[in-house]
Amino acid sequence: MGKPKERRILYENIDTPDMHTLDVYRQHGGYASLEKLFDMDAEQLLNEVRDSGLRGRGGAGVSAGFKWNLMGKGEPKYLIANADESEPGTFSNRYILQHKPHMLIEGMIIAAWSLGIHKAYVYIRGEFTLGKKRLDAAIQEAYAAGILGESVAGHDFALDIYTHAGAGAYICGEETGLIESLEGKRGQPRVKPPFFPAAIGVFMQPTMVHNVETLSNLPYIISNGTEWYQSLGAVYKDTPRGVDPMNTGTKLYCVSGHVEKPGVYEVEMGLTVRELVELAGGVRGGNEVKAVIPGGSSAPVLTPYELDVPVDFTCLQMAKTMLGSGGIIVMDETTCTVRALENLMDFYAHESCGQCTPCRVGTPWTRDIVARIEAGKGRPGDVDHLIEVANNVANIDTFTWNTICVFGIAVSWPAVSFARKFRPEFEAHIEQGKCVILPVSEAVAPPEENYAWPQELPELERKPTWDY
Amino acid sequence: MEPFEFTPERLAQFHELLTHYPEEHARAAMLPTLHLAQEQNGYISQAVQTYVAGLLGVSEAQVLDVVTFYPMFFDAPVGKHIVRVCKTLPCDLCGCGEIIEHLKERLEVDFDETTEDGNITLLSSECLAACDQAPVIMINDDLHGRLTPERVDELMDALE
Ligand SMILES: Cc1cc2nc3c(=O)[nH]c(=O)nc-3n(C[C@H](O)[C@H](O)[C@H](O)COP(=O)(O)O)c2cc1C
Ligand code: SF4
Ligand code: FES
Numbered sequence: 001m002g003k004p005k006e007r008r009i010l011y012e013n014i015d016t017p018d019m020h021t022l023d024v025y026r027q028h029g030g031y032a033s034l035e036k037l038f039d040m041d042a043e044q045l046l047n048e049v050r051d052s053g054l055r056g057r058g059g060a061g062v063s064a065g066f067k068w069n070l071m072g073k074g075e076p077k078y079l080i081a082n083a084d085e086s087e088p089g090t091f092s093n094r095y096i097l098q099h100k101p102h103m104l105i106e107g108m109i110i111a112a113w114s115l116g117i118h119k120a121y122v123y124i125r126g127e128f129t130l131g132k133k134r135l136d137a138a139i140q141e142a143y144a145a146g147i148l149g150e151s152v153a154g155h156d157f158a159l160d161i162y163t164h165a166g167a168g169a170y171i172c173g174e175e176t177g178l179i180e181s182l183e184g185k186r187g188q189p190r191v192k193p194p195f196f197p198a199a200i201g202v203f204m205q206p207t208m209v210h211n212v213e214t215l216s217n218l219p220y221i222i223s224n225g226t227e228w229y230q231s232l233g234a235v236y237k238d239t240p241r242g243v244d245p246m247n248t249g250t251k252l253y254c255v256s257g258h259v260e261k262p263g264v265y266e267v268e269m270g271l272t273v274r275e276l277v278e279l280a281g282g283v284r285g286g287n288e289v290k291a292v293i294p295g296g297s298s299a300p301v302l303t304p305y306e307l308d309v310p311v312d313f314t315c316l317q318m319a320k321t322m323l324g325s326g327g328i329i330v331m332d333e334t335t336c337t338v339r340a341l342e343n344l345m346d347f348y349a350h351e352s353c354g355q356c357t358p359c360r361v362g363t364p365w366t367r368d369i370v371a372r373i374e375a376g377k378g379r380p381g382d383v384d385h386l387i388e389v390a391n392n393v394a395n396i397d398t399f400t401w402n403t404i405c406v407f408g409i410a411v412s413w414p415a416v417s418f419a420r421k422f423r424p425e426f427e428a429h430i431e432q433g434k435c436v437i438l439p440v441s442e443a444v445a446p447p448e449e450n451y452a453w454p455q456e457l458p459e460l461e462r463k464p465t466w467d468y
Numbered sequence: 469m470e471p472f473e474f475t476p477e478r479l480a481q482f483h484e485l486l487t488h489y490p491e492e493h494a495r496a497a498m499l500p501t502l503h504l505a506q507e508q509n510g511y512i513s514q515a516v517q518t519y520v521a522g523l524l525g526v527s528e529a530q531v532l533d534v535v536t537f538y539p540m541f542f543d544a545p546v547g548k549h550i551v552r553v554c555k556t557l558p559c560d561l562c563g564c565g566e567i568i569e570h571l572k573e574r575l576e577v578d579f580d581e582t583t584e585d586g587n588i589t590l591l592s593s594e595c596l597a598a599c600d601q602a603p604v605i606m607i608n609d610d611l612h613g614r615l616t617p618e619r620v621d622e623l624m625d626a627l628e
Contacts, residue, residue: 087595126503127593128597165499166540167503168538168593169537184498184499184524184534185534186534187537255600256600256602264600297556297557329557335561
């Protein structure tokens with residue numbers, strides 16, 4: 001068996017010079033999907049997208065077809081591309097905006113035509129200055145070439161796309177916070193129900209919100225067909241269905257932290273954590289892995305016992321974590337897990353929008369407990385205390401939250417998982433009254449002890465395309 | 469109070485911006501308008517808030533509400549250059565601590581402070597979505613990655 005290999009589809013030609021321009025994008029097959037698109041009606045397209053198995057890449061992994069089906073009937077409807085990309089450890093949208101912005105426009109045209117939308121926004125994080133400049137230029141080119149505007153590619157269909165820059169608040173990535181922000185207010189999430197964007201979104205109209213990567217899959221699904229797309233992805237030995245229909249396509253995995261070659265790796269879903277780390281050049285200096293966060297900072301951390309978990313929606317969920325945004329943060333033996341958690345809790349304490357009390361109060365409280373443990377001032381019982389406080393923001397065992405949005409879960413997931421899985425290291429800090437970095441074998445609580453380690457994972461079939 | 473109004477070019481840009489949103493939702497142009505204003509004025513002064521409120525037909529409180537929520541808007545004067553240092557986990561794992569210390573020492577400021585000559589304001593930032601290039605900083609609109617203290621010195625030299 002060889003080594004896992006990349007399968008570039010969205011990132012194909014992303015390094016080609018001037019790929020952000022219309023000419024070069026077209027030379028490499030860009031906008032080809034539009035030739036098929038307008039021969040298909042809304043129902044056909046909805047079926048295609050649903051059958052492709054495409055799931056949202058923004059974090060929650062909702063089936064795109066399912067969401068499209070829920071789209072309200074009121075007019076006008078809106079489309080929003082979520083380019084807020086702020087989840088720590090995630091950086092794949094940045095390079096799409098900078099190097100392949102026309103792919104996003106093409107995807108947005110497909111979604112808009114399918115859902116009967118004539119106005120679309122790209123909510124782009126304020127710090128993405130180059131990305132916004134490139135995307136703005138691409139949109140201008142598309143208007144000039146008749147790809148956007150009154151008559152999209154010569155068809156009786158109008159579409160306008162506008163970019164809208166945020167201003168540095170993480171919570172504006174949450175779709176209803178984003179919508180509030182787009183309306184010119186503080187980015188405070190709305191209560192769901194009733195404010196599911198597909199029903200009541202921006203300007204109180206039906207709104208489809210998708211991540212940049214999700215939309216960027218659409219041109220390839222339409223051009224190459226659903227069957228082709230279904231053939232990409234995880235294959236389990238024990239499924240009669242071939243490729244698992246819940247985990248189709250490639251994923252842009254962002255690998256960062258202590259690896260030799262951090263970067264975005266596009267592979268078919270289903271490689272294991274270990275294989276992805278290998279793909280990124282392995283752990284730096286041949287060090288031992290201590291911890292891996294598999295889906296952006298909000299995802300529960302994995303220990304060295306859990307590295308054979310396939311990184312796809314289903315398996316990560318079975319491992320009580322999530323694929324999330326696909327941000328894989330690797331920590332080696334030199335890492336202090338208490339300090340790592342303190343860093344994350346600092347982030348969440350800073351980014352809580354302050355609207356609900358459990359989150360506004362519980363998040364800094366959680367941070368303070370971790371900070372005091374790290375500073376050597378922890379008290380006996382603090383680890384349980386930490387778990388309790390975090391679980392009161394949102395309970396990770398019952399998967400219930402006392403908050404308006406799932407930011408609450410995004411806080412307690414890392415907090416509780418770090419505290420449980422690296423409990424010996426946390427306790428050592430408290431006992432010795434200082435920061436102590438234990439060897440990996442001692443720092444990690446054994447899986448049987450106190451966290452829901454997946455005892456049985458579906459076994460994966462090797463696909464020839466995965467190997468050199 | 470220093471009065472404020474858009475230059476004719478920016479006013480034209482503002483009117484173009486308004487066309488992006490439904491007519492009855494001019495307030496939606498708030499963030500882009502504030503970005504424009506900050507570009508011109510350096511920060512969102514009281515006069516800017518009053519002016520923007522007038523342009524968008526909203527109350528000054530509604531503008532203030534937004535200005536105080538978003539970290540990228542400044543409600544007080546800042547330096548000529550803005551340096552943002554990422555301090556979130558992937559950058560921390562890759563040694564941003566050393567970069568932060570170096571910057572603070574060299575500029576003789578803490579976070580949220582401006583150098584005595586008014587040239588540089590140092591800010592901390594959450595993940596800048598460039599963790600593959602960690603540790604990273606942003607100088608005004610430009611991102612710089614894989615930093616070392618030496619590289620930071622070169623970049624700072626260029627600002628002086
Ligand atoms: C706290 C929080 C932050 C989020 N940040 C982002 C983000 O930066 N980008 C993104 O696409 N989705 C983000 N999401 C998910 C969005 O709410 C939404 O589910 C997603 O944009 C839908 O797109 P998809 O169906 O293509 O995944 C965030 C969610 C939460 C709760
Ligand atoms: S959970 Fe936190 S971020 Fe979400 S609405 Fe409540 S206070 Fe705001
Ligand atoms: S943590 Fe610094 S760019 Fe992501």
